[in-house]
Amino acid sequence: MNIHSATAFRYRWTTAGKNRQGFTLVELLVVIAIIGTLVGLLLPAVQAARESARMSQCANNQKQLALAFQVYADAKKSFPPGSGNGAWPQSPSDWWTAPFSGYRSSWWQYPMPFLELKSEYDTMVSRGGPWNAVQTNSASDFTKQAPPAARCPSDPLNGKNKTWGAAAGGTASDVASGQGFHGNYVVNAGSTKFYNGSANSADSQKLNGVCFSLSKIMPKDIIDGLSKTLVVSELRLVEDATKDDMRGRYWNAYDPSLSWFSTLYPPNTTNPDRYQWSSDAMLAPAVANSSDGVISARSAHPGGVNAAFVDGSVTFISDSVDSTVYNAYGSRNGGN
Numbered sequence: 001m002n003i004h005s006a007t008a009f010r011y012r013w014t015t016a017g018k019n020r021q022g023f024t025l026v027e028l029l030v031v032i033a034i035i036g037t038l039v040g041l042l043l044p045a046v047q048a049a050r051e052s053a054r055m056s057q058c059a060n061n062q063k064q065l066a067l068a069f070q071v072y073a074d075a076k077k078s079f080p081p082g083s084g085n086g087a088w089p090q091s092p093s094d095w096w097t098a099p100f101s102g103y104r105s106s107w108w109q110y111p112m113p114f115l116e117l118k119s120e121y122d123t124m125v126s127r128g129g130p131w132n133a134v135q136t137n138s139a140s141d142f143t144k145q146a147p148p149a150a151r152c153p154s155d156p157l158n159g160k161n162k163t164w165g166a167a168a169g170g171t172a173s174d175v176a177s178g179q180g181f182h183g184n185y186v187v188n189a190g191s192t193k194f195y196n197g198s199a200n201s202a203d204s205q206k207l208n209g210v211c212f213s214l215s216k217i218m219p220k221d222i223i224d225g226l227s228k229t230l231v232v233s234e235l236r237l238v239e240d241a242t243k244d245d246m247r248g249r250y251w252n253a254y255d256p257s258l259s260w261f262s263t264l265y266p267p268n269t270t271n272p273d274r275y276q277w278s279s280d281a282m283l284a285p286a287v288a289n290s291s292d293g294v295i296s297a298r299s300a301h302p303g304g305v306n307a308a309f310v311d312g313s314v315t316f317i318s319d320s321v322d323s324t325v326y327n328a329y330g331s332r333n334g335g336n
Contacts, residue, residue: 051154051301051302054152054153054154054301055154055301055306055316057153058152058153058154058184058234058299058301058306059306059314059316060314061148061149061150061151061152061185062185062232062233062234062306062307062308062314063308063312063313063314064115064149065111065115065149065185065231065232065308066231066232066308066309066310066311066312066313066314067312068111068114068115069111069231069232069310070310070312071111071114072110072111072114073218073219077218078215078216078217078218079210079211079215079217079218079219079231079310080107080110080111080187080211081102081107081110081211081212081213081214081215081216082106082107082187082189082209082211082212082213082215082256082257082259082260083102083105083106083107083212083213083214083253083256083257083259084098084101084102084103084104084105084109084130084214084256098110099125100124100125100128100129100130101128101129101130101131101132102129102130103129103130103131104130104131104251104252104253104254104256105129105130105131105253105256106130106249106250106251106253106256106259107187107211107250107256107259107260108150108183108250108251108259109121109124109129109130109250112124115147115149116149117142117147117149120142123142124143130143130251130252130253131252133251134179134180134251134252139161139178143180143181143251144161144178144180144181145159145161145181146158146159146160146161146181146182146183150181150183150184150185150250151183151184152184152185152234152299152300152306154299154300154301155184155236155237155299155300156300157182157237157238157239158184158237159181159182160181160182160237160239160248161178161180161181161182162178162239162240163178163179163240163244163246163249179249179251179252180249180250180251180252181249181250181251182237182246182247182248182249182250183235183248183250183259184234184235184236184237184248184299185232185233185234185235186232186233186234186235186248186259186260186261186295186297187209187210187211187231187232187259187260187261188209188210188211188229188230188231188232188233188260188261188262188263188330189204189207189209189210189211189212189257189260189261189262189330190207190208190209190212190262190263190330190331191208191209191262191263191264191327191328191329191330191331191334192207192208192262192264193262193264193274193292193293193294194207194212194257194260194262194292194293194294194295195257195292195293196291196292204257208330208331208332208333208334209230209260209262209330209331209332210222210229210230210231210310210332211231211260212260213256213257217332219310221332221333222310222332222333223332223333223335224328224331224332224333224334224335224336226309226310226311227309227310227311227313228309228328228329228336229309229310229329229330229331229332230263230307230308230309230310230329230330231308231309231310232307232308233261233267233297233305233306233307233308233317234297234298234299234301234305234306234307235247235248235259235261235284235295235297235298235299236283236284236298236299236300237284238281238283238284238286239281245281245286246258247259247273247275247284247286247295255275255276255293257275257293257295258275258295260295261295261296261297262294262295262296262330263297263326263327263328263329263330263331264294264296264327264330265294265296265323266296266319266320266321266323266326267296267297267298267299267304267305267317267318267319267321267326268296268297268298268299268304268305268319269296269298269319270285271296272285272286272287273285273286273287273294273295273296274286274287274289274292274293274294275288275289275293275295276288276289276290276293284298297317301316303318303319304316304317304318304319304321305317307329309329
């Protein structure tokens with residue numbers, strides 16, 4: 001009797017103590033479904049957090065540009081011009097008291113010493129100015145590599161250094177390593193079109209913004225207020241396909257208005273940019289037109305653009321901003 005009881009006890013104990021091996025198919029499917037659901041919930045949040053960080057960096061870049069413009073104005077008694085002695089309009093030989101030729105310059109070259117780019121600025125001056133500086137065939141030259149201050153991290157093409165032609169796989173004559181980097185930041189030329197009648201029109205010297213052709217706008221000229229007038233916003237770059245898209249090209253700025261913006265239309269407008277040499281791209285639509293010109297602020301951020309005011313403050317402007325308010329932000333002396 002005792003032996004039988006002990007045997008039965010041992011049998012029950014060893015059977016009950018066995019460990020189950022692995023999971024059933026149903027359990028595995030449930031776990032996979034739960035993990036998939038969690039990933040689906042977390043991924044948008046992670047992407048949103050990353051875009052928020054990129055937007056913050058973009059806003060900080062614009063703040064630094066606006067502050068550099070203020071320091072420049074303190075030193076030169078006016079804000080940087082939107083362009084120097086470019087291909088248009090024809091300008092007087094004493095147009096600016098800069099230590100270099102302004103031929104085919106954009107606004108970018110002037111505040112460089114105040115953006116921790118003094119060494120690059122001095123090299124540009126030693127080469128004779130923007131046009132001469134960009135002629136080097138070295139792809140690592142500072143004229144070909146966009147610094148962080150010129151890049152919006154949300155734009156996948158930030159730092160673009162392709163111009164349709166030899167450098168981009170085409171057949172047209174071109175500098176072997178490109179004609180200089182393209183930047184994501186553009187300056188406020190005003191609230192209207194840039195010119196009417198001709199790309200060589202002197203209208204581009206009479207705009208109501210802060211930086212335009214041969215401009216010498218002083219702080220006292222911004223009668224609408226430094227906190228009510230824009231100075232910098234964004235440009236979404238476009239990859240060259242079968243045409244030469246020069247929007248945002250700071251070096252060899254044959255058409256300097258391609259690094260300006262107007263508040264004539266809201267941010268990311270469906271109205272195409274208009275300029276003499278247009279792209280066939282769709283992300284930032286454009287049409288070729290030599291009788292008038294306008295570039296609108298655009299970005300890769302969802303729903304709007306970052307923009308800096310002359311006083312250094314930066315805000316996010318929605319695509320749905322009131323058009324009258326936004327248009328007034330582009331004018332320095334509209335009385336609004």
